[in-house]
Amino acid sequence: MKKSLVIITLILLTALFVGYYEVLEDAETRSVVFIKQSPTFQVKFRHLFANDADDKPLRQLSNEERQAVIDYCKYRLGVTTDLKTQDELEVCKQR
Amino acid sequence: MEKGFDDIGYHFGIDCQGNIYEGRDVRLKGSSVHNFNTGVIGIVLLNNLTTAEEGADALALGRQSLEYLGFSTTNTIPAAQIDGLLNLIEALKSVFFIKNFSGHREYPGQTAEGKICPGNIGMDLVRAIRTRTDLLAPPNPRA
Numbered sequence A: 001m002k003k004s005l006v007i008i009t010l011i012l013l014t015a016l017f018v019g020y021y022e023v024l025e026d027a028e029t030r031s032v033v034f035i036k037q038s039p040t041f042q043v044k045f046r047h048l049f050a051n052d053a054d055d056k057p058l059r060q061l062s063n064e065e066r067q068a069v070i071d072y073c074k075y076r077l078g079v080t081t082d083l084k085t086q087d088e089l090e091v092c093k094q095r
Numbered sequence B: 001m002e003k004g005f006d007d008i009g010y011h012f013g014i015d016c017q018g019n020i021y022e023g024r025d026v027r028l029k030g031s032s033v034h035n036f037n038t039g040v041i042g043i044v045l046l047n048n049l050t051t052a053e054e055g056a057d058a059l060a061l062g063r064q065s066l067e068y069l070g071f072s073t074t075n076t077i078p079a080a081q082i083d084g085l086l087n088l089i090e091a092l093k094s095v096f097f098i099k100n101f102s103g104h105r106e107y108p109g110q111t112a113e114g115k116i117c118p119g120n121i122g123m124d125l126v127r128a129i130r131t132r133t134d135l136l137a138p139p140n141p142r143a
Helices: A002-017 A063-077 A086-091 B058-068 B079-095 B119-133
Strands: A018-025 A028-035 B012-014 B020-022 B043-045
Touching (some): A002 A018, A018 A063, A063 A086, B012 B079, B020 B079, B043 B079, B079 B119
Antiparallel strands (some): A018 A028
16 A cells, blocks of 8 residues: 555656657657656647757747747746747747 | 658658658758758758767767777668769759758757768768769858
8 A cells, every 4th residue: 555655656746747858850759858847747748949840930830839839948948938029939949 | 640740851861772762842841951941952861871979978889889899880871872862963953953962960050960960971971972063062051
């Protein structure tokens, strides 16, 4: 019972604090695992700019893509943003 | 496709037997050189053309160790692959006005693997092909 409790706690803590996103470089994908800056049960994140395509400017991002950037920026980089300006987007491009 | 991509970022790929594969439609912008894809036709050689010390990571360390022990981990480029590339370049030159021929890492601001690509062996090939085809190095591209 005690062992199960420890395992469940560890799983919960891992889900809360560990996330990953995929990088596409030179025709290969790889996952980057990271410690979240704040807890959330979201585990998979999208880094829209971790590939060899040209970066889309803010005005061309769909609502879904903006939300992906906001989530990545908050939990990966620890930067909370409403993504209103191109400068804010530039901050969120970091890996 | 299961990764959520519609296609691949290169326009052409060439395997070690010299077979040429069409990737993204050449009328569409590629995704092969970060922030420099406009006006670029992306060609990938399906080969690893790096030398052991490139990358400065665990893989590079492992390769260097094997080389130290006498095992070669560096590929040579098959003649058929070079021929395929030369044929493709000539075919593209006959259709498009092409001035430059560049290795991925010659473009500034590339990240991770892009800083290495196409590897030291690949860059030797790039320089040899420039000489042979009268194409030029990239003219200090900017994003």
